[in-house]
Amino acid sequence: MDNSLPPQRVINESLICLPTPCDDLTYYPASLADLGANGQISVFQLECFKSGNVYLAATLTEGIxxxxxxxxxxxxALYEDMPWKEQEIINHNGIFKYKVAPSYAEFERLLGIE
Known part of the structure; x- marks a missing residue:
């Protein structure tokens, strides 16, 4: 996959809109962007309804x-096999699940990207 970071925009105080590689839009909790900006690597799935693809994404200090x-x-299956504890964000948008990786390098190692 392309390693460049897609542009993001805040929808409201709780959601961020993100373009997908298949030219659609998806949304994720703004609090994950805050965690990423503070150096926490949150790993999660984003679904694209247009293509039917699901994307495995991770927060970085500069974006997703x-x-x-x-x-x-x-x-x-890739997500479920990751050994880190799953966490949830529960708000008026619903439930959003994610895992916190100890580092981005460890996340990529699990995916076979080194």
Whole structure:
């Protein structure tokens, strides 16, 4: 996948709109961007309804990086196999699940990217 960071825009105080590699838009909690800006690597799945793809994404200090794309079952299996504790953000937008990686290098190592 392209390693460049897509442009983001804040929708409201709780959601950020993010373009996907398949030319659609998806949304994720703004609090994850805050965690990323503070150096925490949050790993999560984003679904593109237009293409049917799911993206495995991670927060970086400068934004979100898509690391894998594919069918929902494949990306979900990758996510579920990650050994880190799953956490949740619960707000008026619903429940958003994510995992916190000890480092970006460890996240990429698990994906076989070194």
């Amino acid at each position: 990086n898509y690391r894998r794309a594919g069918a929902p079952a494949i990306i979900n």
